[in-house]
Amino acid sequence: MNNVEAKFILQGYRPNGADAGDATFCAALDQTKQDPTLHEWFAREQAFDSAISAKLAHIQVPAGLREAILAGGRVTAPDTTRRSWWRHPALLAMAACLAVVFITTFALWPKAVVASEDLTTFALDDTLYNKNHGGHGAEAGALQAFLMQPTTRLGGSLPVDFAALRKAGCRAVNLNDREVLEVCFKRNGTWFHCYIAQRADFPALAAGTTPALVERKGAGVASWSDASRLYVVVTAAGDSALEKLL
Amino acid sequence: MQDSIPCMAVDIFNQLVDAHYTPLFRFALSLTKNSSDAGDLTQQTFFIWAKQGHALRETAKAKSWLFTTLYREFLRGRRRAERVTALEDLGPAEADPVAPAVDVVTGMDASLVVEALQEVDEVYRAPLTLFYMQDFSYKEIADMLEVPIGTVMSRLSRGKAQLRAALARKETEARHKVVSFQNNPARKLS
Numbered sequence: 001m002n003n004v005e006a007k008f009i010l011q012g013y014r015p016n017g018a019d020a021g022d023a024t025f026c027a028a029l030d031q032t033k034q035d036p037t038l039h040e041w042f043a044r045e046q047a048f049d050s051a052i053s054a055k056l057a058h059i060q061v062p063a064g065l066r067e068a069i070l071a072g073g074r075v076t077a078p079d080t081t082r083r084s085w086w087r088h089p090a091l092l093a094m095a096a097c098l099a100v101v102f103i104t105t106f107a108l109w110p111k112a113v114v115a116s117e118d119l120t121t122f123a124l125d126d127t128l129y130n131k132n133h134g135g136h137g138a139e140a141g142a143l144q145a146f147l148m149q150p151t152t153r154l155g156g157s158l159p160v161d162f163a164a165l166r167k168a169g170c171r172a173v174n175l176n177d178r179e180v181l182e183v184c185f186k187r188n189g190t191w192f193h194c195y196i197a198q199r200a201d202f203p204a205l206a207a208g209t210t211p212a213l214v215e216r217k218g219a220g221v222a223s224w225s226d227a228s229r230l231y232v233v234v235t236a237a238g239d240s241a242l243e244k245l246l
Numbered sequence: 247m248q249d250s251i252p253c254m255a256v257d258i259f260n261q262l263v264d265a266h267y268t269p270l271f272r273f274a275l276s277l278t279k280n281s282s283d284a285g286d287l288t289q290q291t292f293f294i295w296a297k298q299g300h301a302l303r304e305t306a307k308a309k310s311w312l313f314t315t316l317y318r319e320f321l322r323g324r325r326r327a328e329r330v331t332a333l334e335d336l337g338p339a340e341a342d343p344v345a346p347a348v349d350v351v352t353g354m355d356a357s358l359v360v361e362a363l364q365e366v367d368e369v370y371r372a373p374l375t376l377f378y379m380q381d382f383s384y385k386e387i388a389d390m391l392e393v394p395i396g397t398v399m400s401r402l403s404r405g406k407a408q409l410r411a412a413l414a415r416k417e418t419e420a421r422h423k424v425v426s427f428q429n430n431p432a433r434k435l436s
């Protein structure tokens with residue numbers, strides 16, 4: 001170690017001797033004992049540092065600072081809960097990204113699919129799991145007769161008077177506070193269930209006038225709409241049976 | 247009562263304030279160069295402790311936590327990262343610059359020495375002030391400022407060089423003021 005290196009290290013040696021036990025300074029301190037020039041420099045350095053430290057210790061703290069801190073501390077509410085893992089900035093950022101992706105996906109997903117899922121899922125489950133199907137009264141009978149005609153093709157407008165159907169005893173069910181009517185009919189020895197809803201009750205639904213046919217849970221489901229109503233026809237016989245009616 | 251520190255913590259808080267508010271203020275004063283800002287920064291540091299510090303498992307570390315927090319709060323207020331980088335790129339420190347004799351420094355007013363310290367570039371001033379307060383080793387200073395030990399040594403060396411130069415200027419200015427006062431005929435007439 002030369003004197004330049006020794007000086008560099010000894011600049012960090014506190015004048016109050018608090019670093020006497022620090023091994024980092026041992027070699028440099030030893031060198032001050034062997035080199036009079038370095039020894040003289042170190043003595044000057046320590047005296048200078050000591051004088052500066054003494055001056056700093058004379059800095060007066062403004063009156064009232066202590067009282068202000070204590071008073072402020074008393075009204076400062078502590079965070080009594082440990083920082084939860086989910087409040088970590090990185091995880092928060094990740095959660096925010098996922099939320100954005102989720103919201104964007106939800107916003108951009110075709111509304112017709114979402115809305116029709118609501119109605120078609122209900123119609124499918126009602127067909128498969130509910131034994132209480134219906135279609136009674138004059139109006140229901142007329143619609144049944146129309147649907148049972150071998151020449152009737154599903155799609156477009158059906159001869160439905162919604163209010164009259166409801167009054168005539170057609171089965172009405174509640175789907176999320178929206179009324180859905182159901183009429184059952186038979187074609188080619190197979191039962192079909194026709195669900196009719198007001199289009200205004202499902203404003204997000206953008207189903208076209210041409211029936212969309214899908215198979216779910218082994219059942220056939222066809223859905224379409226006209227200007228004022230939505231239609232879903234379901235049969236447990238599968239989509240091939242339903243396809244013959246389109 | 248959820249709006250204040252629990253009673254048991256009040257005692258700890260008071261003890262911490264009494265033990266550290268003076269050195270914290272001195273450190274803050276060297277950073278901010280302004281007594282009012284230094285007071286605010288010191289208070290802010292303790293208020294952060296009041297809010298978060300109880301989470302410290304080792305109260306022995308409260309002291310370095312307070313100094314570290316004060317420094318971070320200061321940096322947050324200053325946003326001078328570019329300035330710091332630029333200063334780090336300066337050439338080697340002047341070797342043993344002319345410095346006033348120790349007895350001259352001893353005879354100087356404390357406020358004048360503080361002014362000289364405040365003229366040292368900020369990047370060197372923080373470790374230098376902590377060093378002169380003698381409460382922390384260079385290793386602890388490195389931890390607080392989040393820089394390598396070698397950097398602390400280097401900054402101390404450069405900081406001391408700047409401080410000596412500033413003290414020499416202050417001393418010269420003070421001497422000239424005395425001379426001009428003595429040579430002022432108007433003062434003699436009064």
